[in-house]
Amino acid sequence: MTKPYDILLYYCYSPIADPEAFREEHHLLCLELNLLGRIIVSNEGLNGTLSGLRADCEKYMQAMHADPRFARIDFKVDASENHAFTKLHVRTKTEIVHSGMLHINPSVRTGVHLSPAEFKDMKDRPDVVVLDVRSDYEHSVGRFKNAVTLDIENFREFPDKVDELKEKYKDKKILTYCTGGIKCEKASAFLLEQGFENVYQLHGGIIKYGMEAGGEDFEGKCYVFDNRVAVDVNKVNPTVVSACYVCGTKSDRMVNCANPVCNLHVPICENCGVELDGACSATCKEHPEKRPYDGSGYYQKELNGYNPLKGFNRRKTTDAPA
Known part of the structure; x- marks a missing residue:
């Protein structure tokens, strides 16, 4: 039987002139479409994970692609029996993924994007190092076979590990990967800035690799930031790590x-x-x-009387009186 809900995972580095005004409008759009999840809005772009009925998710993706700023968003879509969230949060932050690398602009320079097929073809070559840029609790439950993992509690610590990586792998081709691709945008750009010459990233991350390449050689499960916690991606040679x-x-x-x-x-x-x-x-x-x-x-986190409309300055209204 067809699963009625979809879970959307996406990001887009694209300038937003007034993040707070956009946040308000975007929050209202999600409410109108009965979507739940988390979206981060910044002047550098968007980062979101949402769930909703398939038709509502389709409308959301159409609306986003109709906006020239977000026309290139690559949505990762996974079917689900129900919502993956219990509430909606659309928030403004300094970065769409907290890295501390505020000077890095992936729209200007970042690692070469590899499709899942290209990543699969390159990952086992002797001149290649596959680098997991996620936190330790994420790669503890699943990672690519033979990948280099980092002992970091959060992505903000990634820059602190680069000197160590440089000592061991500077002359190698570095293939970075993460859950959906967003962390690799800044991680690969930072590696290039620090003198690495051949830096790549898995476009769409582990999730897209599972969808398009069967997840081959991804060992364990992929940690995700919704109610599912961890999901299977490997349909070829799965294992538990x-x-x-x-x-x-x-x-x-x-x-x-x-x-x-x-x-x-x-x-x-x-x-x-x-x-x-x-x-x-x-x-x-x-x-x-x-x-x-x-x-x-x-x-489940306590909702504490959560009201998704709280704080709105503007509302959609019916016809105004003459």
Whole structure:
């Protein structure tokens, strides 16, 4: 049976003159189309993940492509049984992905974009290094076979690792990758700025590679930033690379510790989940604030009376009085 919902993942580096005015208009568009998710608006562009009924998502993509600023957006579309989010947030920020590399403009210079087929053809060559630019909790549950991974808690730490990369791989061809491609835009541009000469990026990221190349040699699952947490991408030679935080058995079941004070985000197998009632340790199991465990290890954030219309200065109205 056809899944009725779509999940959209996209970004676009394109100047937005008045981010706050655009945010307001764009938020209203998403409300009209019954879309949920997260969108970041900046003067450098857009970064979004949304979910909605297929027809509503189609209308959204048509509206975006009709705007010359966003005509080149490459939407990654995944079918779903239901919404991947419970609310809508459209926010303005300094960057559309927090990197701290404010001087980098991917629209001016960035790594060579490789299609999934081109990436697949190049990735195993002896003069190539495949570089994962994501955070440690992301690549812990899945990464490309033989990829170089970085011990970073967030993307802001990427520049701190470049000197180390330069010592080992400066004369190699660097193939960067991430979930949907956005981090690679700045990461590859920064590598070029730092003296690397042959820098490439997987266009559309792991998600597009799974859709167009079957995900071959991507080991484990791909971490995503919605209610699914981690998704399968490899239809050719899948495997599990992560281990249960508690017992060490193979497990790609990413959960949050039921103790909200801890909230550790790691793989925990179903057996340990049951034994520790959703906690990551015996200490957390006994914590007085421990959340009820429903077997999923996922805890929805409190909406706290969330009102998506709050803060609007302009509203669409019916015909104004004469």
